[in-house]
Amino acid sequence: MNKKFLSAFTLLLTLSLILAACGGEDGNGGEEGNGEGLDTNIATIATGGSSGPYNIIATTLSETYTEELNVNSRTQTTGASVENMNLLKEEKVEMAFVMSDVLSQAVEGVNSFDGEPVENVQQIATLYPNYVQVVTTADSGIETLDDLEGKRVAVGDQNSGVEVNARTLLEGHGITYDDIEVDYLGYAEAADGLRSGQIDAAFLTSGLPNSSVLELSESVDLKIVTIEQDRVEEIAQDKEYFVSLEIPEGTYGNDDPIETAAIMNALVVRSDLSEDDVYKLTETLFNNLDKLENSHQAASDINLEDAQEGMVAPIHPGAQRYYDEQ
Numbered sequence: 422m423n424k425k426f427l428s429a430f431t432l433l434l435t436l437s438l439i440l441a442a443c444g445g446e447d448g449n450g451g452e453e454g455n456g457e458g459l460d461t462n463i464a465t466i467a468t469g470g471s472s473g474p475y476n477i478i479a480t481t482l483s484e485t486y487t488e489e490l491n492v493n494s495r496t497q498t499t500g501a502s503v504e505n506m507n508l509l510k511e512e513k514v515e516m517a518f519v520m521s522d523v524l525s526q527a528v529e530g531v532n533s534f535d536g537e538p539v540e541n542v543q544q545i546a547t548l549y550p551n552y553v554q555v556v557t558t559a560d561s562g563i564e565t566l567d568d569l570e571g572k573r574v575a576v577g578d579q580n581s582g583v584e585v586n587a588r589t590l591l592e593g594h595g596i597t598y599d600d601i602e603v604d605y606l607g608y609a610e611a612a613d614g615l616r617s618g619q620i621d622a623a624f625l626t627s628g629l630p631n632s633s634v635l636e637l638s639e640s641v642d643l644k645i646v647t648i649e650q651d652r653v654e655e656i657a658q659d660k661e662y663f664v665s666l667e668i669p670e671g672t673y674g675n676d677d678p679i680e681t682a683a684i685m686n687a688l689v690v691r692s693d694l695s696e697d698d699v700y701k702l703t704e705t706l707f708n709n710l711d712k713l714e715n716s717h718q719a720a721s722d723i724n725l726e727d728a729q730e731g732m733v734a735p736i737h738p739g740a741q742r743y744y745d746e747q
Contacts, residue, residue: 459491459701460697461492461515461694461698463515464486464492464494465496465513465515466479466483466495466514466515466518467504467505467518468496468498468499468518469498469502469518469581470500470501470609471609473501475627478717478720479518480496481713481716482706483495483496485709501577501578501582501583502519502520502523502524502582502585503523504580504581506524506527506542515690515691516688517688518686518688520585520662520685520686522589522684523582524687524734525662525734527539528734533580541691542690542691542692542734543692543737544687544732544736545689545690545737546687546688546723546728547729547730547731548685548720548722548728549628549719549723550664551683552626552682553586553626554624555623555625555645556615556634556643556646557615557623558615558641558643560642561621561644564647565594565646566590566596566646567595570596570600570601572602572621573602574602574603574604574623575606575620575623575624576605576623576624577605577626578607582684584624586626586663587624589660593652594652606623608625608627611633612625612636628686629719630672630673630718638674643674645675645679645681653682662684663682664682664685665680685731687733688706689734692735692737694739695739696738698739700743701739702739703739703743725744725747728744
């Protein structure tokens with residue numbers, strides 16, 4: 422190999438290494454992984470239990486963000502709403518699905534957030550209702566929440582949104598945790614407890630249908646406990662995020678609609694995300710509602726017309742810009 426050829430080969434090799442080192446940048450001069458103009462590389466969505474609608478819907482949403490915005494989006498399975506708010510506060514996630522009751526408490530700095538409000542959270546949208554599904558067996562003798570006194574009751578994971586509204590609804594019926602035997606169990610564990618007879622009833626608050634309740638209905642004679650409309654409306658005088666809704670007939674093989682309480686879900690985001698980023702996250706959400714509905718029936722209640730109704734946290738400017746343009 423002559424010296425001229427060796428010199429030219431060395432030069433080409435050096436240039437190749439320099440180009441490879443610069444390969445971390447995309448064609449727009451940004452770091453690889455940045456979306457179409459997104460300022461952030463990552464959009465982690467805090468969800469809930471692995472079998473719940475939060476996790477199922479958020480997984481589809483994160484996959485859509487990754488595909489359409491070229492951002493590294495993923496979900497994080499959690500104990501749900503209270504944990505999700507704390508993860509946002511600690512800047513460990515960018516987005517979260519939460520119940521409006523927990524979101525309200527977080528913004529106000531009360532209950533689980535006593536004296537420590539979450540100040541870096543803003544809302545993208547009001548989503549779909551979470552139905553309070555108090556599940557028992559047909560032979561338990563439990564007809565209403567009043568009948569839970571003295572029973573062993575699963576109230577959700579500790580400090581989850583399920584547990585927060587279970588405590589509130591029980592107190593609205595004059596029942597405290599001192600009056601029942603409390604088990605802190607998530608959806609799947611609560612269903613197993615009912616199936617084995619270890620517990621008498623369980624709160625499984627989620628969108629409809631809940632997969633754990635569906636599976637349970639195949640192996641036990643299931644009963645959904647009624648929460649009467651007048652009691653819900655009485656509680657809602659102080660807790661405005663509660664509404665009275667009915668679980669439709671046939672949801673779990675029930676012949677008639679079942680009165681219960683419901684709380685709207687919210688999609689929230691860290692307030693430090695840029696206006697442009699949140700605009701695109703919001704736009705992509707509403708452009709892909711069909712995908713979300715295909716992943717879980719509960720998402721069929723998400724719609725642009727009602728997305729700003731009942732917001733309990735300040736709306737992010739990026740989401741507001743999107744709504745203003747519609």
